[in-house]
Amino acid sequence: MIAEAGLAALWLAAALAALQLAMGWMGVSSQRTDLLAAVRPIAIIQAGLTGIAFLVLIYLFVTVDLSVALVAANDASTKPLLYKFAGTWGNHEGSMLMWVTILAVAGGAVAIFERRLDERTLIATLAAQAAIGLGFYAFLLFASNPFARLDPAPAEGQGLNPLLQDPGLAFHPPTLYLGYVGLSVAFSFAVGALVTRDVGTAFARAMRPWVLGAWILLTIGITAGSYWAYYELGWGGWWFWDPVENASLMPWLAATALLHSVTVLATREGLRAWTVMLAVVAFSMSMVGTFLVRSGILTSVHAFAVDPERGTFILALLAIYIGGALALFGLRVGTVREGSRFDAVSREGSLVINNLLLSAILGIVLVGTLYPLIAESITGEKLSVGPPYFNSAAGPLALILVMVMAAGPIMRWRRDDLKATLTRLAIPLLLSALVLLLVILLAPGIRILPLLGLVAAAGVGLASLAPLWGRNLRRTPLYIWGMVIAHLGIAVSMAGMASESAFTKETLVAARIGEPHRVGPYSVRLDDVQPVAGPNYTAIEGTVTAQRGDGKPFTLHPQTRNFPSPQTETNEAAITTVPDGQLYVVVGRADEQGRWQLRLWWKPFVTLIWAGGGLVALGGFLSLIGRVRREMRHAPPREFL
Amino acid sequence: MALKAKNQRLILALLAVVAIVGAALLAMSALKDQAAYFYTPADAKKDHVEVGRAVRLGGMVQKGSIEREADGVTIRFVVTDNVETVPVRFTGIVPDLFKEDSGVVAEGSFQPDGSFVATNILAKHDERYMPPQVAGEMHKTESLDADGAQQKGTK
Numbered sequence: 001m002i003a004e005a006g007l008a009a010l011w012l013a014a015a016l017a018a019l020q021l022a023m024g025w026m027g028v029s030s031q032r033t034d035l036l037a038a039v040r041p042i043a044i045i046q047a048g049l050t051g052i053a054f055l056v057l058i059y060l061f062v063t064v065d066l067s068v069a070l071v072a073a074n075d076a077s078t079k080p081l082l083y084k085f086a087g088t089w090g091n092h093e094g095s096m097l098m099w100v101t102i103l104a105v106a107g108g109a110v111a112i113f114e115r116r117l118d119e120r121t122l123i124a125t126l127a128a129q130a131a132i133g134l135g136f137y138a139f140l141l142f143a144s145n146p147f148a149r150l151d152p153a154p155a156e157g158q159g160l161n162p163l164l165q166d167p168g169l170a171f172h173p174p175t176l177y178l179g180y181v182g183l184s185v186a187f188s189f190a191v192g193a194l195v196t197r198d199v200g201t202a203f204a205r206a207m208r209p210w211v212l213g214a215w216i217l218l219t220i221g222i223t224a225g226s227y228w229a230y231y232e233l234g235w236g237g238w239w240f241w242d243p244v245e246n247a248s249l250m251p252w253l254a255a256t257a258l259l260h261s262v263t264v265l266a267t268r269e270g271l272r273a274w275t276v277m278l279a280v281v282a283f284s285m286s287m288v289g290t291f292l293v294r295s296g297i298l299t300s301v302h303a304f305a306v307d308p309e310r311g312t313f314i315l316a317l318l319a320i321y322i323g324g325a326l327a328l329f330g331l332r333v334g335t336v337r338e339g340s341r342f343d344a345v346s347r348e349g350s351l352v353i354n355n356l357l358l359s360a361i362l363g364i365v366l367v368g369t370l371y372p373l374i375a376e377s378i379t380g381e382k383l384s385v386g387p388p389y390f391n392s393a394a395g396p397l398a399l400i401l402v403m404v405m406a407a408g409p410i411m412r413w414r415r416d417d418l419k420a421t422l423t424r425l426a427i428p429l430l431l432s433a434l435v436l437l438l439v440i441l442l443a444p445g446i447r448i449l450p451l452l453g454l455v456a457a458a459g460v461g462l463a464s465l466a467p468l469w470g471r472n473l474r475r476t477p478l479y480i481w482g483m484v485i486a487h488l489g490i491a492v493s494m495a496g497m498a499s500e501s502a503f504t505k506e507t508l509v510a511a512r513i514g515e516p517h518r519v520g521p522y523s524v525r526l527d528d529v530q531p532v533a534g535p536n537y538t539a540i541e542g543t544v545t546a547q548r549g550d551g552k553p554f555t556l557h558p559q560t561r562n563f564p565s566p567q568t569e570t571n572e573a574a575i576t577t578v579p580d581g582q583l584y585v586v587v588g589r590a591d592e593q594g595r596w597q598l599r600l601w602w603k604p605f606v607t608l609i610w611a612g613g614g615l616v617a618l619g620g621f622l623s624l625i626g627r628v629r630r631e632m633r634h635a636p637p638r639e640f641l
Numbered sequence: 642m643a644l645k646a647k648n649q650r651l652i653l654a655l656l657a658v659v660a661i662v663g664a665a666l667l668a669m670s671a672l673k674d675q676a677a678y679f680y681t682p683a684d685a686k687k688d689h690v691e692v693g694r695a696v697r698l699g700g701m702v703q704k705g706s707i708e709r710e711a712d713g714v715t716i717r718f719v720v721t722d723n724v725e726t727v728p729v730r731f732t733g734i735v736p737d738l739f740k741e742d743s744g745v746v747a748e749g750s751f752q753p754d755g756s757f758v759a760t761n762i763l764a765k766h767d768e769r770y771m772p773p774q775v776a777g778e779m780h781k782t783e784s785l786d787a788d789g790a791q792q793k794g795t796k
Binding site: 235344352353356357359360361363364367368371383384385386387388389392393396397508509510560562569586588589591593595597599 | 652656657660661663664665667668671672678679694695696697709712713714732733734735736737738761
């Protein structure tokens with residue numbers, strides 16, 4: 001009966017979403033206060049019901065109720081508890097239920113916590129949120145029912161794909177989904193503001209924490225995903241430009257642009273139409289991302305086997321929401337007055353350039369990601385667009401972008417003087433020149449892109465600290481700290497990427513047992529190779545001793561694992577982290593002479609890539625706390641019920 | 642120099658146009674060069690892939706063609722699509738599921754003598770995480786298996 005209760009809660013929630021949309025619509029258009037007043041409680045109850053449905057599914061997974069088809073297909077009584085729990089969203093239906101749950105709960109949170117927004121705009125926002133929810137409820141109830149029964153129930157479930165049994169992957173989807181759904185709230189705010197023609201500072205302030213939150217989670221998701229690819233694949237790379245990675249990068253790029261334009265709108269009343277447009281684009285990108293990984297159009301660990309019908313369903317939702325929002329935008333854009341003026345050389349001006357560059361990069365990634373899919377659907381020919389395209393097209397723009405990032409925060413709002421700006425940039429420019437000299441002297445023959453990366457990282461890193469200059473650090477508002485740390489994080493990441501691509505040392509040998517090999521500053525010796533058995537795989541495990549100079553020797557244990565069903569081979573690289581980099585060891589196969597293939601990498605400062613990502617997320621988090629605290633202080637709670 | 646609202650909007654619009662046109666040009670020129678990133682030996686012969694450009698070469702590993710060099714980490718083999726063949730040289734750790742008469746995708750570049758030097762090898766049904774496009778390419782290489790000896794996927 002429990003599964004049926006979950007299904008019933010889901011149906012009820014869907015019905016409430018329909019009611020929320022209808023009452024919101026009528027209330028806003030007829031100005032009837034009784035209708036308006038009813039919408040917020042409905043949104044909250046809807047959130048509660050969806051939450052119950054999701055908890056029910058978690059319960060079914062944790063108790064391994066095999067009479068439910070979804071549980072039987074993705075769960076097993078022998079599975080560790082963490083993966084029973086995480087298995088709830090480690091499949092198509094469960095992950096869609098999670099999507100809808102987060103969406104509804106976000107809507108409920110807006111209904112409870114939003115204080116500043118004009119009542120009608122808020123209700124229009126909630127109606128828009130309900131409209132998005134309805135599409136996904138329909139998708140769940142008609143095409144992907146997670147609570148469908150299986151009769152007769154099997155004696156044991158089929159378990160979870162071994163590749164997904166990794167703690168990182170257990171928490172990776174919720175992180176990204178929260179990010180995607182945060183952007184849906186921004187979208188609803190934009191639609192609400194367009195409906196009531198109320199695009200102004202209050203709207204921007206209401207939307208900002210959601211954009212910030214979404215952006216933080218996307219940042220964490222992307223950073224974690226990159227590190228996962230790096231240690232799990234054994235290829236030593238950290239970004240592959242595959243469509244699944246791009247599916248999370250595109251909303252991030254749009255959210256980054258939106259985050260900056262919404263700040264202009266909130267503080268300076270500028271860039272109104274543009275900000276609304278970006279909110280629409282950002283949510284479109286999360287829909288495109290959902291479509292890419294949930295439509296079955298791609299095959300990967302992220303994309304669960306799904307029939308094309310579902311892909312068509314998501315595509316139709318995408319068309320309705322985006323088309324509808326763009327039509328509304330087209331109708332109303334004339335009534336969105338342009339905001340205050342500013343000079344080309346000003347903080348606003350730099351943010352406009354930031355937005356244009358981010359949009360251009362987004363366009364490049366979007367084209368590269370969708371082009372093969374579209375070409376295939378039209379001509380039937382399989383094409384692929386690879387890293388060379390993305391690097392050569394997006395790389396130069398990204399480099400210009402970080403330079404603008406260095407200059408922007410030290411410029412004044414409204415108007416500034418180019419000469420004065422350059423004077424303020426003198427010290428970072430000097431540092432860059434110094435780094436340029438040093439690198440050319442110490443590492444002659446370095447390629448141009450890593451060189452530029454290192455030079456820019458130094459300059460940008462220093463420049464990003466400039467807004468703190470001359471301030472009382474204790475009294476500096478949190479959101480300024482947030483900006484400084486986030487920008488510094490970008491510089492740190494860039495330094496890591498440049499250092500990794502310029503200075504990585506690689507040694508690939510057929511190693512005899514006991515024979516020493518060198519990689520970077522290390523002397524490495526393969527001592528032994530033994531077969532080992534894991535819970536559901538067999539592996540060969542190398543024992544490798546490494547020593548740096550006269551330092552203390554230490555051992556590493558790289559493995560090559562073989563999963564029998566489905567037959568899968570994974571390389572478990574052994575990685576040792578030291579302050580100035582990582583030693584990365586992969587063991588391969590033996591040859592006829594009893595030598596083992598051994599791949600060794602010394603990657604100086606590679607960890608900065610992810611540390612930078614962490615700093616970016618931390619910066620966003622500080623900003624968020626600062627903003628929310630301020631809002632709470634300035635606005636009294638809304639009267640409720 | 643405080644600009645008038647009209648001028649300012651004009652400048653913004655111009656900037657936007659420049660950015661969009663610039664991005665489109667960049668994307669188009671890069672796509673023109675790089676869109677065809679995946680080649681079968683026959684495609685490669687037909688299209689005269691530029692020497693040294695990073696591409697993927699896909700096909701079947703010709704039976705009896707795998708040779709190991711004395712260093713223990715370099716192998717040579719021939720990729721075929723039953724129309725044309727390309728000799729490939731690869732230094733590195735090959736995936737376990739790399740074998741003769743089986744699908745393979747090699748990342749690397751063509752040499753002046755028409756051979757291919759690979760920097761990375763992806764083997765069929767090597768289900769350690771694989772970029773989705775590659776999975777698609779694998780599918781394409783599988784269909785090359787003319788004798789119908791195509792192995793059934795385990796998934």
